[in-house]
Amino acid sequence: MDQAGDATLGIPVIEPSGIDASEEASPPNLVNLVTTSVTAMIRQRQLRGGHSIVEAKLAAQLGVSRTPLREGLQRLEGEGLVIKGSGRSFVVRHVDLGEYLQSLKVREILEPEAAEAAAGHIPDAEIAAVRREIAGLQAGSTSLHTDAHWQSDDALHELFARNSGNDVLAQVIRRLRVTTRLFEIARLQDRVAPDLREHAQILDALESGDGKAARKATQAHIRSLQRFALATVR
Amino acid sequence: MDQAGDATLGIPVIEPSGIDASEEASPPNLVNLVTTSVTAMIRQRQLRGGHSIVEAKLAAQLGVSRTPLREGLQRLEGEGLVIKGSGRSFVVRHVDLGEYLQSLKVREILEPEAAEAAAGHIPDAEIAAVRREIAGLQAGSTSLHTDAHWQSDDALHELFARNSGNDVLAQVIRRLRVTTRLFEIARLQDRVAPDLREHAQILDALESGDGKAARKATQAHIRSLQRFALATVR
DNA sequence: TGCGTTCATTTTGCATACAATCAGCCCTGT
């Protein structure tokens, strides 16, 4: 079977948008293709939380053999996107409300810190770019922009994480956001409006260089997420 | 070649002591063997930071074929213990002073929080067990107990991480400690005496249930690590 | 000497083969 011939039936091979922003271009080998594709599929809910993965099928879909597929899945397990529970197959990790709130609690500690550290140290061009993204979202109709919304969400949080001056902190935040995003795409519907508002406030504070304000706005944003989840889910 | 016949030439297959304390027993397959063994080898400096891994050789050492070896390494890459640099081979991650200090900075934010949350909620038996470990260290001569020292270090930090009531927080702390440990085993020599003293203070606070004191003692401990590194290294 | 260039060897990337395990099912005996 000409396995590697024509790749990726309809699966768009998308860069792991924003989150996990990689610094160095990764070589174009198949396990990188797998990790990016599966990440994208999870984010787009083509693979749902709790869904168990059958290797041969997914490998065929992606146009690779089981070897690089399994290697990619192992890497994603290390990153916490899938787990190989006591059972035999890989399972897309399912984040429940409890874990979501715990993650938000940690983010509530770290992200205001990062925002404060970043305030005043972010190139204007980057801030402007994020502003444009937000403006674009406000223009269109609210629904079904969810994908673009999450991308702008990534962009904002990545903005102060990357510019916090502490790469380890940034990496920890990215990772936590993988978890929370896993929950949000599964369970939360319409955060567009409040996110846009709160993101704008954070941006204002970041741009003005007011660290304390950035801290406060970021903390308020995350607490708003906590309240929203508690009010919305179930 | 009877590849899988007699395993692990002299490489003790050690549970990933303390850090990364896994909740569920992992099935005894070869990639788990690889991940635990390589983790142990890194912690025992049989594999040094920056050292590049040749798959066939390591596979033979562990008595497995390259397939599970590579899968295990991919998982460890996801966990941040090794990286596949721009080159092709896996490389044991090298943590420099800068990254060490950044990690400590994040730990300085998170661990006092965890200690405060855990204070008063830790079963007496667990505290007693850690105390015994420390006492045992104080008895022997200081040098060459480094391995046991690290183990008791793990035990103490794991103590309040696990009992903080926030599993995500605990996991983040474990992960950060992997990074810092990577540096410490490579660069820091004699932290035994100060660690014992500071650990005892943290234990006292935890046991008395005084959250504020636990927070303070933990923060002091981490700051002490920062100072020590700056004073000691190079 | 310094600098490509070629070629042999090593090492990785990937596919595939096969054995071991598991899940469902039908069959049988009670």
Add this chain to the structure above:
DNA sequence: ACAGGGCTGATTGTATGCAAAATGAACGCA
């Protein structure tokens, strides 16, 4: 009806084969 006991197909775990890429050493040439 129903509990148990193999059978069969599906799925994973592991080893191996092979081609491509990299490494490095020997060599020739300026």
